[in-house]
Amino acid sequence: MDAIEALTERVSIAQLTGPDITASQKEILFKAALRAPDHAFMRPSRYITLEGDARARLSEIFYSQQAGREVLSPEKAKKVKTMLLRAPLVVVAVTHLEEHPKVPRDEQILSTGAGVQNMLNAAFAMGLGAIWRTGAMVDCHAVRKALGLGKYDVITAFLYVGHPNKSPKPLPDMPLSDYVTEWTGETS
Numbered sequence: 658m659d660a661i662e663a664l665t666e667r668v669s670i671a672q673l674t675g676p677d678i679t680a681s682q683k684e685i686l687f688k689a690a691l692r693a694p695d696h697a698f699m700r701p702s703r704y705i706t707l708e709g710d711a712r713a714r715l716s717e718i719f720y721s722q723q724a725g726r727e728v729l730s731p732e733k734a735k736k737v738k739t740m741l742l743r744a745p746l747v748v749v750a751v752t753h754l755e756e757h758p759k760v761p762r763d764e765q766i767l768s769t770g771a772g773v774q775n776m777l778n779a780a781f782a783m784g785l786g787a788i789w790r791t792g793a794m795v796d797c798h799a800v801r802k803a804l805g806l807g808k809y810d811v812i813t814a815f816l817y818v819g820h821p822n823k824s825p826k827p828l829p830d831m832p833l834s835d836y837v838t839e840w841t842g843e844t845s
């Protein structure tokens with residue numbers, strides 16, 4: 658697929674299935690991620706892959722913490738336990754924050770966000786489907802500990818990647834004029 662077509666027509670795809678993402682597809686995803694802009698070359702982004710049984714293991718860890726906090730209905734328990742099984746590959750995108758005189762925290766997280774967006778576009782261009790999710794797992798102490806994250810690590814995305822199980826949804830109608838204006842130099 659042409660790059661402009663991928664950039665202008667990408668949609669998120671939530672219904673994903675196997676087969677597993679190949680090593681060469683993963684290489685393309687991560688090469689795209691590493692082309693994210695990065696103020697002062699801080700290299701704040703890290704990407705952790707979850708595949709196979711590791712997805713169920715981390716979902717169980719999340720479930721244990723959630724179940725210890727509140728009574729979960731059987732439906733909710735099943736949903737939580739199978740959360741990460743919704744795609745053959747889940748990429749945990751992490752921003753490792755550091756103090757910098759010119760690069761505030763938000764810019765470091767934005768850099769990882771740009772990496773995630775590059776992966777969404779690359780996945781779409783390869784005919785794969787992907788969706789950026791966050792949710793309560795982002796702040797779950799047990800999940801963060803299991804992934805080896807420290808105090809200065811921010812989970813910026815759980816990027817689900819797989820093969821589309823449904824045709825992509827139509828593009829939303831978003832007239833450019835609703836979002837883009839020109840400032841001509843006049844002040845109010």
Ligand SMILES: Cc1cc2nc3c(=O)[nH]c(=O)nc-3n(C[C@H](O)[C@H](O)[C@H](O)COP(=O)(O)O)c2cc1C
Pocket residue numbers: 667668669670788789790791792813
């Ligand atoms: C930072 C961030 C977090 C998100 N978290 C979730 C989420 O937890 N669950 C979800 O269904 N969608 C989440 N979304 C939205 C989807 O990734 C997606 O953008 C949305 O479904 C619209 O689809 P589109 O990308 O095709 O326009 C999140 C998006 C962003 C940017």
